[in-house]
Amino acid sequence: MLRYFVHGERNFHTHPDPGGRRFNWEIFVLFDGHCWPVEPGGARIGGSKTNFWICRPNFDYYWHGPNQVCRRATLHFSDIPEVVEKAIPEDGALCATLTAEELAAAARIANEIAPHFLAPTKISPLVFERGLIDLCMLAMKPFASERMESLDNSPYNRIERATAFYLQNIRRNPKVDEVARAVNLSTSHLRRLFYLVREETPHRYFHSLRMKRAADHLASTEDTLAQVAGLYGFSDATDLCRAFRSFYNVSPHVWRKNIAVHHQSLGDWRMSRYAAVWRDRGDGRDEEKPARRRRAGRDRAGAKTRRGRQG
DSSP, X not given: OEEEEXXXXXXXXXXXXXXXXXXXXEEEEEEESOOEEEOTTSOBSSOTTOOEEEEOTTOEEEEEOOSSOEEEEEEEEXXXXXXXXXXXXXXXXXXXXXXXXXXXXXXXXXXXXHHHHHSOOTXXXXXXXXXXXXXXXXXXXXXXXXXXXXXXXXXXXHHHHHHHHHHHTTTTOOOHHHHXXXXXXXXXXXXXXXXXXXXXXXXXHHHHHHHHHHHHHHXXXXXXXHHHXXXXXXXXXXXXXXXXXXXXXXXXXXXXXXXXXXXXXXXXEEXXXXXXXXXXXXXXXHHHHHHXXXXXXXXXXXXXXXXXXXX
């Protein structure tokens, strides 16, 4: 699910990034100019020619650059494909250097996503997912020649079947042994497959799926915590809050208010049912009318004040 999107110009020197831990996966494409992510200790993430980053959630960093404008696209997703996640260091980011042709392709992806984020339609989630896959394909080009075993009846396929059963019954939060029986495996065999493929227990993986689905629901609806708890197998809102804080290190209320990165006031926030989107003032056509309306409002307010004084 796409939770945040911005495409435009920014000077990270005059308008610094507050930084901190993002709640989502961040994909950042640098089209023109210079900027880079920096860890709290001052270490730069990526080389001087890096222009594409995928950063993990809860990874502490901020964006920095010289006193000049750069053009970039920033997208925050609640989840990314597993094969990409495994390619990213546990405490860092996946860095890449895109060619001019690949940057042009990334720009087309951003331009296609923008209108759907501002005015979503029924196909918008598909556009977002296609954009995510296409951007990940650009990042994963160094791995294109690596071989993997056939998926027919492979551990991957069996785990996918188990995952599908769990998601279909997520409202009941089925136990691991029930999931194993549903896919004709013993509980111990299912655990071995999960350790082999995902290097974690099925219980931990299913719990992370449940938390991510609950977080997506909180981001895209105004349902109460009690309603969300009932949809994802929690006994009540208190149970959801306890699990959410343990998983995300923040309460659902705080998380819901901070799913988008906060920027200083450079332009207008536009809201969609997915999240908040930032439109830079570099696009004169987008900002001219709102700015004119604000000036007109101030003029009307001034005129009323003057009439009141004259009266």
